Structures are given as C-alpha cells and as structure tokens.
Amino acid sequence: MFFPISGADISPIYLVIVGFVIGIMGGFFGVGGSFIAGPALRLVGLDWNFAVGTDLAHIVGKSVVAVRQHRAFGNVDLRLGCIMALGTIGGAEVGAQLIQALKRAGNVNLVVSIISIVVYLSISTFMLWESRKTLISQKGRLPRGKVKGVKSKEDHSAFGPVTRSIQQLKIWPMIALPASGIKEISLWLILFVAFVGGFFSGFLGGGAGYIRMPSMVYVLGIPTHLAVGTDLFEIIISASYGTFSHAVKGNVDILIALVMHTGAAIGAQIGAICTQYFAGPKIRLAFVPLPLIGAAIVIYTLFTGHKL
Amino acid sequence: MKKETAKTLRAFAIELAIYALLVVAYFFLVLHFLGGWLYQLESQHRYIYASVAILLMIGQAVVLQNVTTLLLRFIRGRAG
Numbered sequence: 001m002f003f004p005i006s007g008a009d010i011s012p013i014y015l016v017i018v019g020f021v022i023g024i025m026g027g028f029f030g031v032g033g034s035f036i037a038g039p040a041l042r043l044v045g046l047d048w049n050f051a052v053g054t055d056l057a058h059i060v061g062k063s064v065v066a067v068r069q070h071r072a073f074g075n076v077d078l079r080l081g082c083i084m085a086l087g088t089i090g091g092a093e094v095g096a097q098l099i100q101a102l103k104r105a106g107n108v109n110l111v112v113s114i115i116s117i118v119v120y121l122s123i124s125t126f127m128l129w130e131s132r133k134t135l136i137s138q139k140g141r142l143p144r145g146k147v148k149g150v151k152s153k154e155d156h157s158a159f160g161p162v163t164r165s166i167q168q169l170k171i172w173p174m175i176a177l178p179a180s181g182i183k184e185i186s187l188w189l190i191l192f193v194a195f196v197g198g199f200f201s202g203f204l205g206g207g208a209g210y211i212r213m214p215s216m217v218y219v220l221g222i223p224t225h226l227a228v229g230t231d232l233f234e235i236i237i238s239a240s241y242g243t244f245s246h247a248v249k250g251n252v253d254i255l256i257a258l259v260m261h262t263g264a265a266i267g268a269q270i271g272a273i274c275t276q277y278f279a280g281p282k283i284r285l286a287f288v289p290l291p292l293i294g295a296a297i298v299i300y301t302l303f304t305g306h307k308l
Numbered sequence: 309m310k311k312e313t314a315k316t317l318r319a320f321a322i323e324l325a326i327y328a329l330l331v332v333a334y335f336f337l338v339l340h341f342l343g344g345w346l347y348q349l350e351s352q353h354r355y356i357y358a359s360v361a362i363l364l365m366i367g368q369a370v371v372l373q374n375v376t377t378l379l380l381r382f383i384r385g386r387a388g
Binding site: 252 | 354
C-alpha cells in the first residue's frame, strides 16, 4: 500500500500486526511502546523523522482506547493525569533543548546512548528486585484469577516505607488524590515526577512511560492499576502535543498511523482487560523486560552504527 | 470453567474475523478517499493538517472501540 504523505510503500497487514502488539503492551503496562514502534517502522523503510512523528500520532489513538477501557474499571485518576501532563510537557521541552545543545557540542549520540542504557538497566534491575521481593513476602496472600473492586487496587510494595516517607514531605501546596487513595501529597512532588518523565521523553525520544509508570508507583505511591490507567490518560495529552508539533514540521503520516491504529485499538482493549487478572506486583514484574528491550536496541545501534 | 474459556475464545475469534473484514473495507474505502485530501492538506496547510490528524486519530479510536464493544455484545448475545 502506497502512503503518499511519507512516500513509503508498506504492507497494511504489517502495520496492523505491529499496532496490535504495541496495543496489548500499552493497555497492559501503560506505555506508548515507541521503543518497538519506532524501529518497526524504520525496518520497512520509513524515514526516522516520519517514524517518530507517526508513532506519536498512533499512540494518541491507542491511548484513547485503553483509557476508556481503564476508566470503565476505575483505573484513571483524571486530576493526577491533568497535573502530570503540565509537568511532562515542560520536561519534554527542556529535554529537547538539551538534545539541541548536545547536537551543537557534536557528541549527542554517544551521550544519549550511554545515559539511556544506564537508565533502562537501572529501572529493570530495581523493578525486578522490588517486585520479586514483594511477591515473595506476599506469597499465598495474593488473590488468584480475576481481582475485582477496590481490593484489586490495593497495592503492596517492598519499597512501600520509602514511598510513604516521600509522601509525607510537606511542601505547600498539598493536594488530595481521592481516586488514587492518597489523602495528601505535595503538588510539587507530582510535577517533579512528571517533569522527569517528560525530560527523558524529550531527551531519549518516545513517551517515556517506562520511567513515568514506575515513578508513579514508587515515588508517588499510586497503586499499579491506577498508575497504568492514569499514565495512559496523561500520554493522550502529551502525545497530542507531540503529534501537533511534529505534524507542523512535516513529520507525521497520519494515514500510516490510522492503519496501525486499527490493530492497536483491539490490542489496547485486550491489554487493559488483562490488567484485571493480575495483581500489582505481577504487572511490575512483567514490566521488567521492556526497558531491557530498549537498552538492547540502543546497544545495537551504538555498536553497529545502524539506527533502527 | 473450561467450557466458559472455550466460549470466550470462540467469541473472540469470531469478533476478530468480523473486525478484520471491517478493517479491510475501511482501508479500501475511507483511506482511498481521504488519502488525496490529506496529502494536499499536509503540503499546503500544515496547521490545519496537524489539527485534523489529531481529530481523525481520536475519532477513529472512539468509533473503533464502539464497534468492537458492539460486536462483542452482539456475538455474546447470540452465543448466550
């Protein structure tokens, strides 16, 4: 199928399958899946700028589907999502500016590659340690099968004591997040977490859900199911902003994004429904390979010089 | 339990088959007609194209989700 905007000739079946796989991951883990979508689009010959912009457009649609499904399960904290969107957009701008500065200095590829490998490996290692420790301590107490109602949102973490002391930081203004079960938390803390996620999004590319989702769980103390749903809601806002910005620069082939999304729409629903069958620590444990895939892609490009 | 799982999987397979037919029809009809117009828009009016792109994406998301929900309800209704 010929796509006139980007001038690419790509099989629509390939696009639907890629969208379906990323849709499942997005619905289940609350990530955009750029680290797979970008290389998958590059593999079939789409220019890098189009791969980035088109992927962002597809993420908007996929997240809309997943959020509607998560909302039906009570997994979305709208207030938290809106606040985080502000921090994310601010962080993304700063990250993008830093990339420009490194480009001018002439060593952007090496610096970004090394930082991203360190970040990905750190997240995976920490989440593997925490989720395994939590699962061992909870052995026999976690519900089996479909977990329903408020009980299913109750989350246990081996990192819990640290999270609680972070939550107790009294930096005015303090706000309540009743949907997430948090009585009081500093607004600045939420903005900081969102800013860091946005910074890595602008700096490393993609939506940086692999940083934001764990940060929401471990730093803000949001239950995993809610972190997944709320992160997706926040992704709608930040990815729409990114899509607009890239489309104006001529980096979005919306026809490719629409075709990819036909697969993602059904995948995202399956992923969102699957979260109802798993307790928080199990979702976090299953999350561990995602940043490792990201790290593997960066290591490959660093050593071979081929940008996937 | 196994009977229930088999029933769910069967409903899902039927849903996927119908969904695939709808998607193929969508490719040939909607994208064929939209392609030329979007190409013109992208080359001449970038800001309008950017807004239309986001609206199309959100619109398709809402429509496709409603279609899959309806399909699932219809298939389950017939199976049940």
